[in-house]
Amino acid sequence: MTHSFLDDPVKQLWREKVIEFVRKQYGVGKLSKLKVLCMPGSEMGEVLRVWDELGVRRKNIYGVEYGDEEFAELEARVKELPNKQRIRLYNGDVADFLRDENTVFDIINLDYCSYFSRDVGKALNEITQRQRLAEKGILGVNVLERRETKARQRDYLDISALFDEGLVKYVDPKREKGNNKITFEEGVREFVKEIKFPSDYSIEKGIDLRDLRQQIFTRSIALGFQVGINPMDLPNLFPPEFLKSMLEIVIKFFLAADKESDGRYFREYDYAKEIIEGENLRDIAVTPNMSTLLQAQLKQQHAKQGLHPSVAGFIYLKYKKPYFVEDVASYRYASQPSGSPMICDLFYLDQRREWFNPEKADMVLNKINGTYKSVWKNTKSGQKKIRQLARNEREATLLSNADYEEQRNYMIELDQKYTAYIRSLEQLKPDRIRLS
Numbered sequence: 001m002t003h004s005f006l007d008d009p010v011k012q013l014w015r016e017k018v019i020e021f022v023r024k025q026y027g028v029g030k031l032s033k034l035k036v037l038c039m040p041g042s043e044m045g046e047v048l049r050v051w052d053e054l055g056v057r058r059k060n061i062y063g064v065e066y067g068d069e070e071f072a073e074l075e076a077r078v079k080e081l082p083n084k085q086r087i088r089l090y091n092g093d094v095a096d097f098l099r100d101e102n103t104v105f106d107i108i109n110l111d112y113c114s115y116f117s118r119d120v121g122k123a124l125n126e127i128t129q130r131q132r133l134a135e136k137g138i139l140g141v142n143v144l145e146r147r148e149t150k151a152r153q154r155d156y157l158d159i160s161a162l163f164d165e166g167l168v169k170y171v172d173p174k175r176e177k178g179n180n181k182i183t184f185e186e187g188v189r190e191f192v193k194e195i196k197f198p199s200d201y202s203i204e205k206g207i208d209l210r211d212l213r214q215q216i217f218t219r220s221i222a223l224g225f226q227v228g229i230n231p232m233d234l235p236n237l238f239p240p241e242f243l244k245s246m247l248e249i250v251i252k253f254f255l256a257a258d259k260e261s262d263g264r265y266f267r268e269y270d271y272a273k274e275i276i277e278g279e280n281l282r283d284i285a286v287t288p289n290m291s292t293l294l295q296a297q298l299k300q301q302h303a304k305q306g307l308h309p310s311v312a313g314f315i316y317l318k319y320k321k322p323y324f325v326e327d328v329a330s331y332r333y334a335s336q337p338s339g340s341p342m343i344c345d346l347f348y349l350d351q352r353r354e355w356f357n358p359e360k361a362d363m364v365l366n367k368i369n370g371t372y373k374s375v376w377k378n379t380k381s382g383q384k385k386i387r388q389l390a391r392n393e394r395e396a397t398l399l400s401n402a403d404y405e406e407q408r409n410y411m412i413e414l415d416q417k418y419t420a421y422i423r424s425l426e427q428l429k430p431d432r433i434r435l436s
C-alpha cells in the first residue's frame with residue numbers, strides 16, 4: 001500500500017501552517033479567486049484539507065502528478081466528481097508543467113517527497129525565469145531534509161561560498177586594473193588563484209552539512225527569485241548576437257579556468273561543468289557570473305553616454321522583473337509514520353512594480369533598432385533626435401533637465417535599496433518550528 005498523506009497527522013499540521021500563511025496575505029474576498037498550482041497527491045489531500053478550507057474555487061486549482069499509478073488514482077477520483085467540483089489535472093513533472101503551461105498562479109505550492117534536488121531547482125527556475133507567479137504571490141517548497149547526492153552537497157557549498165564571497169568578476173573582458181587592461185589569460189590566472197574551492201571552504205569553516213543545508217535552503221530560494229526573466233528572453237535589452245558573444249566568453253573562460261586549475265574547477269563545481277559542457281545557454285545566461293557580466297556591460301554602455309551606473313542597474317531590474325521576499329515562514333517536521341524529516345518554506349513574494357512606476361521613473365530608455373538605449377535630455381539635439389526616433393519607435397521619451405535629474409536620483413536611490421535588500425537576504429535564517 002502506498003503511503004497515505006491524508007492520514008498523516010503531522011502532514012495535517014503542515015497543511016494548517018499553509019492555511020495560516022495564505023490567510024495572512026489575502027483577505028476573504030480574494031481567496032475564492034486565487035489561482036493555485038499544487039501537487040495534491042493521489043488522495044487529493046491538499047485540495048480537500050487546504051484549498052477547500054480556504055474557499056479556493058476548484059476550477060482555479062491545477063494539480064500536477066508525475067507518478068503513473070498515483071495519477072490514475074487521482075484522475076479517477078476527480079472524474080467521479082460533478083463537473084463543477086473538478087480540479088484541472090496534469091500528468092507529468094511539475095518542472096515541465098511550469099516550463100510549458102503559460103499560466104500565472106497566485107500560489108504555487110511544491111510539496112515534494114524527495115530532497116532539495118536539482119529537479120526542484122529546475123522547477124523554481126522555471127517559475128522565476130518564465131514569470132509563472134503573479135506579481136504578488138505565494139511560493140511553498142516542501143522537501144525531504146536529507147539524502148542528497150554528493151554532487152548536490154557540493155552545490156550547497158558552492159552556493160554558500162557565493163553568499164560569503166560575493167560574485168567573482170574576473171570574466172569581464174574589458175575590466176581594467178589601474179590603467180591597464182587585463183588580458184584574458186591574466187583574468188583566468190587571477191580567478192583560479194583567488195577563487196575559493198568548495199573543499200577548501202568546508203575545511204576552513206568546519207561546516208556541518210546539516211547546518212549548511214538549513215541555511216542554504218531558504219536563502220538560495222530567495223536569491224534564485226532575484227534572477228527574474230532569463231536574459232535570453234529579453235532581446236530588447238540584450239540583442240541575441242550580443243548575448244551569444246557574452247555566453248561564449250563565459251564558456252571560454254570557464255574552460256580555461258578548468259585547464260589552469262588542472263581540472264579542479266570542474267571537479268569541484270560540477271554544476272558549472274554540466275551547464276557549460278552541455279552549452280545549455282539558458283542556464284549559462286543566469287549564472288551569477290553571467291549576471292554580473294551583463295550588468296557590467298550595461299553600465300559601460302551607459303557610462304559612455306555620461307549616465308550614472310545606477311541607471312543601468314535600474315534598467316536591468318525593471319526588465320528582468322525579480323521577485324522580492326516580503327514574508328517568509330519556515331518549518332521542519334517529521335512526516336508520519338516513517339518519521340522522514342521534512343523542511344518547508346513559505347514565501348510571500350512581491351515584484352514591487354511600484355518601484356518602476358512610470359510616473360516616478362518614466363520610460364528612461366529609447367528603443368533604437370530593437371535595443372533599449374538611454375534617455376535623451378531636453379536639449380536641442382536631444383529634441384531633434386527624439387523626433388526622428390518617435391516616427392519609428394513607440395517608446396522614445398524626452399525628459400526635461402529637471403525631470404532627468406529627479407529620475408536619475410530616483411534610480412540611484414532604488415539601486416541602493418536593492419543592494420541593501422540583497423544584503424538583507426544574508427540574514428534570512430528563519431526560526432524553524434517543530435510541529436508536534
Ligand SMILES: C[S@@+](CC[C@H](N)C(=O)[O-])C[C@H]1O[C@@H](n2cnc3c(N)ncnc32)[C@H](O)[C@@H]1O
Binds near residue numbers: 041042064111
Ligand atoms: C508529498 S505528496 C503530496 C501530498 C499532498 N500535497 C497532501 O497534502 O496530501 C507529493 C506528490 O507529488 C508527486 N510528485 C513528486 N515529485 C513530483 C514532480 N517532480 N512532479 C510531479 N509530481 C511529483 C508524488 O508522486 C506525490 O504524489
